[in-house]
Each structure stands twice: as C-alpha cells, then as structure tokens.
Amino acid sequence: MLKLAALMLLLPAVVFAADGTALLKEIDRNLTPESYESYRKLINIEPNGAKREYTMFTVKKGLDRVASLFLAPASENGRSTLRLGENMWLYVPGVGKPIRITSLQSVVGGVFNNADILQLDYAAEYDVSAVDEKDGDYVLRLKAKTRTVAYDKLVITADKAGKLPKKIECMTQDGMLIKTLYFKEVKDFGGGIVRPSVIETDSPLYRGYKSVMIFAKIKKREFKDEVFTMGFMSRMAELR
Amino acid sequence: MTKYIKGGAFLLCLFFSPALFGGEYDFDMSEIEKKPYSFDGSIELLSNIYGYDRDSAFFRLKYPEKPEKYDYSADLRLNGGYEANGFRYVVKTSTKHTSQPDGDDNSEFTFMEQYAGYSSGNFSLTAGKMTMKWGKGYAFNPAAFLDRPKNIDSPEDAMEGYQLVAADYTRSFSGSLKTVSYTQTAYAVNDDMNQTLGTDNGLNHAGKLYLLLNDTDIDLMYSAGESRGRRFGMDFSKNILTNLEIHGEYAQYKDVRRQLINGYETTDTSNWLIGARYLTESDVTYIIEYFRKSGGYTQDEMDRFYQAAENAGNPDMLANSPYTRNNPMRSYVYLRASVKEPFDILYFTPALTMTANAEDGSFSLAPEAVWTGITNAEFKLKIYLLSGGDNTEFGEKVMDRRLEARFKYYF
Numbered sequence: 001m002l003k004l005a006a007l008m009l010l011l012p013a014v015v016f017a018a019d020g021t022a023l024l025k026e027i028d029r030n031l032t033p034e035s036y037e038s039y040r041k042l043i044n045i046e047p048n049g050a051k052r053e054y055t056m057f058t059v060k061k062g063l064d065r066v067a068s069l070f071l072a073p074a075s076e077n078g079r080s081t082l083r084l085g086e087n088m089w090l091y092v093p094g095v096g097k098p099i100r101i102t103s104l105q106s107v108v109g110g111v112f113n114n115a116d117i118l119q120l121d122y123a124a125e126y127d128v129s130a131v132d133e134k135d136g137d138y139v140l141r142l143k144a145k146t147r148t149v150a151y152d153k154l155v156i157t158a159d160k161a162g163k164l165p166k167k168i169e170c171m172t173q174d175g176m177l178i179k180t181l182y183f184k185e186v187k188d189f190g191g192g193i194v195r196p197s198v199i200e201t202d203s204p205l206y207r208g209y210k211s212v213m214i215f216a217k218i219k220k221r222e223f224k225d226e227v228f229t230m231g232f233m234s235r236m237a238e239l240r
Numbered sequence: 241m242t243k244y245i246k247g248g249a250f251l252l253c254l255f256f257s258p259a260l261f262g263g264e265y266d267f268d269m270s271e272i273e274k275k276p277y278s279f280d281g282s283i284e285l286l287s288n289i290y291g292y293d294r295d296s297a298f299f300r301l302k303y304p305e306k307p308e309k310y311d312y313s314a315d316l317r318l319n320g321g322y323e324a325n326g327f328r329y330v331v332k333t334s335t336k337h338t339s340q341p342d343g344d345d346n347s348e349f350t351f352m353e354q355y356a357g358y359s360s361g362n363f364s365l366t367a368g369k370m371t372m373k374w375g376k377g378y379a380f381n382p383a384a385f386l387d388r389p390k391n392i393d394s395p396e397d398a399m400e401g402y403q404l405v406a407a408d409y410t411r412s413f414s415g416s417l418k419t420v421s422y423t424q425t426a427y428a429v430n431d432d433m434n435q436t437l438g439t440d441n442g443l444n445h446a447g448k449l450y451l452l453l454n455d456t457d458i459d460l461m462y463s464a465g466e467s468r469g470r471r472f473g474m475d476f477s478k479n480i481l482t483n484l485e486i487h488g489e490y491a492q493y494k495d496v497r498r499q500l501i502n503g504y505e506t507t508d509t510s511n512w513l514i515g516a517r518y519l520t521e522s523d524v525t526y527i528i529e530y531f532r533k534s535g536g537y538t539q540d541e542m543d544r545f546y547q548a549a550e551n552a553g554n555p556d557m558l559a560n561s562p563y564t565r566n567n568p569m570r571s572y573v574y575l576r577a578s579v580k581e582p583f584d585i586l587y588f589t590p591a592l593t594m595t596a597n598a599e600d601g602s603f604s605l606a607p608e609a610v611w612t613g614i615t616n617a618e619f620k621l622k623i624y625l626l627s628g629g630d631n632t633e634f635g636e637k638v639m640d641r642r643l644e645a646r647f648k649y650y651f
Binding site: 039041043046050052055057071072073074075077078084085086087088092093094095097099100101102103104105109115147148149150198212214216217224225226228229230231232235237238240 | 323
C-alpha cells in the first residue's frame with residue numbers, strides 16, 4: 001500500500017520529466033534539423049564598441065557530430081573544429097595536425113567558448129529536471145548528463161507558441177551564472193526552418209563584452225559519418 | 241531645390257534603412273561565396289638581437305670570428321589551391337630574405353608543400369611534397385617518422401614537407417570504437433629527394449593506424465625500408481575534464497647510428513613523452529611535457545664533447561655534430577603558461593616558456609608578449625634567457641640571451 005502511495009506521489013514527476021524531455025527534443029528540432037549545414041558569423045564586441053568578426057561554415061549530423069570551417073578573417077582561414085560527443089579537436093593549416101581542445105577553451109576568444117560554437121542538441125547533453133510556465137513562456141531546468149559537459153545547469157526560457165528559446169542561462173553546479181544567451185530575430189530560412197537568426201551572449205565574467213552569432217543559409221543536408229573524423233578536417237572546404 | 245533636398249533625404253533614408261541591411265547585424269552573402277581556387281598568405285618580419293656567451297663551448301666551435309650582434313629577415317608565404325570534384329592541388333611557398341649588418345644577405349625560395357590529391361568517400365590518395373605531422377606531443381614528437389624536427393622555440397610554425405605518396409582510408413562506427421583510419425605511405429630516398437629521411441638510397445614505406453576508442457585518440461605507426469632502420473610508435477590523447485587534456489607518445493628506433501667523439505656505434509633506442517594541457521578558471525593555459533630519449537647523450541658523453549670542444553683541432557666536425565643540435569641529452573621538461581587577456585588588456589597574450597634539461601639542471605626561460613589588436617596582424621616580442629653552469633647544455637650554448645621581435649600579417 002505504501003509502495004503504491006509512493007508510486008502515485010512520484011508519478012507526476014516522472015510524467016513531467018517525460019514531457020519535459022519531449023519538449024526539449026522539440027525545441028532542438030525547431031532550432032535545427034538533426035543533420036544540416038549552415039553559415040555563421042561570430043562577432044566579439046568590446047566594451048569600447050570595437051568588433052572582431054569570424055565567418056564559419058558548419059555541418060552537423062545526428063545528435064553528437066558537428067564540424068566547423070573558418071572562412072574569415074584571413075588569419076583564421078582554413079582552421080577547422082570537430083566535435084564527436086565530448087571529444088573536440090582544432091585543425092590549424094600551418095600546424096598541420098588536429099590537436100585536442102577542451103570545451104571551456106575558446107578558439108575565437110570573446111564570450112563564446114568551444115562548447116557554444118560546436119553546440120550539440122540540448123537533449124543529447126542534458127536531462128530535464130523541471131518544467132514551469134511563466135508569463136506565457138516555458139521555463140525548462142536542465143541538468144548535465146555528465147561532468148564533461150561545459151555547463152552543469154541550464155535554464156531555458158522558451159516561447160510557448162513557437163517552442164523556440166528566447167533566453168538560456170548557463171550555470172555552474174553551484175548555480176552561479178556563467179553566461180546568458182539571448183535568441184533574437186526569428187527568420188524563415190526555408191525548408192520549414194523558422195528560428196532565431198541571432199544569438200547574443202553576455203557574461204558576468206566578461207563585464208562589458210558581448211558576443212553575437214548570426215545564422216545564414218541553414219538547410220537540411222545528409223553527410224557520411226567519415227566527414228566527422230580527424231582525417232577530414234583538412235578537407236572540410238570540399239563540403240561547401 | 242526643395243524637391244531635390246527631399247529626394248536626397250529619401251535616398252539617404254533608403255540607403256540606411258534597416259531593411260537593406262537585414263536588421264541590427266549584417267551578414268554579407270558575398271563573404272561565403274565558394275570559388276574552386278583559393279589564394280592566401282602572410283608576410284613575417286623578424287629581427288633578432290643576440291647576446292653571446294663568448295666562453296661557451298658552442299661559441300668557440302661555431303663562431304671563431306667576430307659574430308654579428310643582430311640580423312633581420314622577411315618571409316613571404318604564398319599559398320594557393322584548386323579543388324573540384326574530389327580533386328585538389330595545393331601549393332605553399334616560402335620566400336625568405338635574411339640580412340646581417342655586414343651585408344651578408346641570403347635569399348631562399350622553398351616549396352613548403354606541393355601536392356595533388358583525389359578523394360572519394362572514405363578513400364583519399366595524395367602525392368607530392370607534404371607534411372604528415374604524426375604524434376601528439378606539443379614540443380616533442382618522437383613518433384613523427386616522416387617530418388622534420390620541430391623548432392622547439394616555435395613548435396606551431398609551419399614546416400617543410402617531404403616527397404611522399406599517401407593513401408588514406410577511414411571508417412566510422414557507433415559504439416565505443418567511433419573511428420578507424422589507416423594511412424599508408426611510400427617514399428624514396430635518393431640524391432634528389434628526402435635526403436634527411438635516411439642515410440641509404442632506396443624505397444621505403446610507413447603506415448599509421450588511428451583509432452578513436454573510448455573517447456581516446458590512439459595511433460599506432462611504423463616505418464621501414466632500405467634507407468634507415470625500422471621504427472615503431474604509438475601515441476594517445478584524451479580529454480579527462482572540460483579543461484584538462486593528457487597525451488603521450490612512444491617510439492622505438494632500430495639500428496640507430498650514434499655519433500660519438502671517437503667514432504660511431506649502432507644501437508636500438510626508444511623515446512617517449514607524457515604531457516598535459518590544462519586551462520584554469522583564470523584563463524591560464526598550462527602545457528607541460530616530460531620527454532625521455534634513451535639514445536640521447538649521457539652526462540659523461542657530453543663532458544667528453546665539451547673537453548674536445550676546448551681542444552678542438554677540427555671545430556667544423558664538432559660544430560656540425562649531433563652534440564650541438566637541440567636537445568642532445570636524455571631527459572627534458574617543457575612547461576608553457578599563457579594567459580588570455582590579463583588585466584583586461586584586449587588581444588594581449590603573455591606567455592612564459594621553460595625548457596629544462598632534467599639531467600644537468602640547465603634551462604632556457606622565454607617570456608613573451610603577443611598582441612593581435614589589428615585584424616589579421618600579430619605582434620610578438622620574446623626574450624630567451626639561458627641559464628646553466630659549465631659543462632651543462634644551456635650553459636654552453638652560443639648565446640645566453642636573445643631578443644626576438646616578430647610582426648606577421650595575414651592576407
């Protein structure tokens with residue numbers, strides 16, 4: 001009898017988590033197809049207003065394979081990054097061989113780190129611990145599945161109608177805010193992809209700095225698995 | 241007149257309208273237009289000011305006459321490429337001009353790499369002059385069987401390749417084994433090519449098996465043929481935490497010809513290294529490596545060399561011997577700490593690099609400052625300070641200090 005009572009008490013939480021997981025997966029799919037290509041511009045904005053821009057071509061396959069090729073500026077041209085789950089590498093044409101990088105490093109400086117630039121599906125890295133509603137938005141509280149994920153906790157505020165994020169707060173295990181991502185300027189990219197075209201971020205750790213990611217030409221595309229291997233990093237331009 | 245002013249105002253409004261610029265942030269589509277050919281490069285201006293240790297063994301051997309106090313050089317790197325339908329052609333050149341105050345100028349043109357390749361699906365075939373860059377070490381690479389020795393003062397510099405033919409096959413899987421890749425190479429050593437890849441003319445081959453197993457990079461490599469003894473190697477690299485990477489490398493060399501003061505000996509040797517890269521919360525990146533090579537010279541052997549240098553009847557023979565090359569002994573520690581934008585100084589990265597001989601206690605300490613505040617430009621100032629007593633590696637180097645000023649612009 002006691003077991004039954006406990007089960008009944010736990011049941012709403014289990015159902016809630018299941019709904020939350022389904023909602024998170026829906027948000028992931030609304031942001032990008034599972035496999036796609038896109039172009040991005042990253043802008044690091046300094047407190048005095050000066051900017052530094054990077055242009056990248058990005059491809060993703062499935063839940064945990066993503067790779068990017070730097071196209072500009074000239075000093076970064078030909079560099080590529082690869083992520084397979086929690087494994088990340090950076091290829092620099094001059095150096096000639098891919099080296100392992102970690103998620104908290106940043107290959108472009110500014111507020112975005114490697115985990116932000118090589119973003120996987122949120123559902124691949126996080127479990128949903130709670131879902132609330134506030135001011136007509138969903139508020140999803142996420143907990144990292146493993147210790148190797150860059151941010152231990154995320155709070156996603158998502159538009160209820162479009163099921164697209166408006167704001168994501170990234171936190172440490174102790175709940176300290178590391179950075180906030182703001183999703184802006186919803187745009188129709190074609191092929192049924194309607195999503196924010198701009199992500200702004202700021203961080204209490206980098207006061208006065210702002211980094212911006214602008215998306216263009218997001219489209220569904222299938223790739224061979226071998227595209228996401230270290231040996232292919234020097235040949236990523238072939239995919240464009 | 242008013243009509244023209246109104247018309248002009250309308251055109252200005254239209255020109256600066258957000259609709260034309262596509263919102264707060266602009267993304268010019270012409271930036272991402274793909275062309276089958278590519279062209280880029282860099283120009284590097286470098287100046288060195290030398291502080292000689294006139295009592296050192298290496299100074300007596302290499303500079304019997306008055307040495308120059310400084311020099312300067314310009315290195316123009318031009319890279320071109322063509323890529324279409326799986327076919328690609330790549331050429332990378334270096335045109336370097338070095339000047340010294342006495343007017344002793346030198347110009348050199350080098351094809352750093354020049355190769356053609358074809359890839360289809362999982363398979364690729366490449367032929368020409370190229371770098372392979374095997375191994376996982378940052379400062380040392382004992383398993384880089386097909387590459388020139390790294391410049392330990394600047395390990396990330398682009399290197400000149402060798403003439404090779406290389407075939408590569410890659411497969412991906414799901415599960416703990418995610419990737420398997422095999423690279424097979426073949427190369428000749430003769431009077432016209434690859435002379436530093438072996439002592440005897442002949443045909444050679446080398447291969448590397450790569451595995452991504454349990455989130456760990458693992459390489460197994462070999463080299464064999466008519467020009468030098470067989471070699472076997474392995475390496476690994478793994479991310480332990482979100483801010484910690486560890487790596488290691490091991491290589492075994494068969495029939496290595498070791499030059500000694502009084503002749504040569506042939507022996508088997510093995511080299512290995514273990515290292516880590518760690519990023520702290522305050523954005524300091526540490527790279528540390530311990531490098532051990534059994535074929536390096538012992539302290540007794542180096543002592544005999546220093547004695548011979550003291551009484552050198554034939555300084556050229558000793559000056560060009562392996563005793564005077566970088567890291568001739570058995571145990572080294574490499575430590576590099578770099579800080580990203582300290583004190584809120586944008587685009588400023590100071591670093592401190594130490595290379596220490598773990599046997600004789602001598603070391604090189606090199607503080608540096610890099611500023612990249614102008615897009616595509618890099619300014620670097622580095623000072624090398626060498627320290628060690630008599631009969632120690634860094635104590636007997638030609639210089640005990642050097643100032644290096646470097647400017648690089650990419651285009």
